[in-house]
Amino acid sequence: xxxxxxxxxxxxxxxxxxxxxxxxxxxxxxxxxxxxxxxxxxxxxxxxxxxxxxxxxxxxxxxxxxxxxxxxxxxxxxxxxxxxxxxxxxxxxxx
Numbered sequence: 175x176x177x178x179x180x181x182x183x184x185x186x187x188x189x190x191x192x193x194x195x196x197x198x199x200x201x202x203x204x205x206x207x208x209x210x211x212x213x214x215x216x217x218x219x220x221x222x223x224x225x226x227x228x229x230x231x232x233x234x235x236x237x238x239x240x241x242x243x244x245x246x247x248x249x250x251x252x253x254x255x256x257x258x259x260x261x262x263x264x265x266x267x268x269x
């Protein structure tokens with residue numbers, strides 16, 4: 175974990191925060207709340223190695239969406255839906 179104290183242009187100073195691997199991935203996914211997102215952005219300015227990793231995460235995410243974006247909204251196949259039901263034993267693996 176990394177520690178950072180941030181002060182942003184809105185005049186607020188946010189307490190020391192631990193920037194985690196999960197934060198970096200959530201930053202790429204756009205799921206962080208504004209204060210946390212800004213803390214990560216400021217952290218990345220001072221940590222070019224992690225900034226490069228975040229850009230690699232973004233490129234990977236974009237590549238996955240380009241390759242598989244057309245199936246992301248498809249319904250889950252029935253065989254997988256059955257496997258999710260409680261009490262249903264897993265199907266034997268095929269060889």
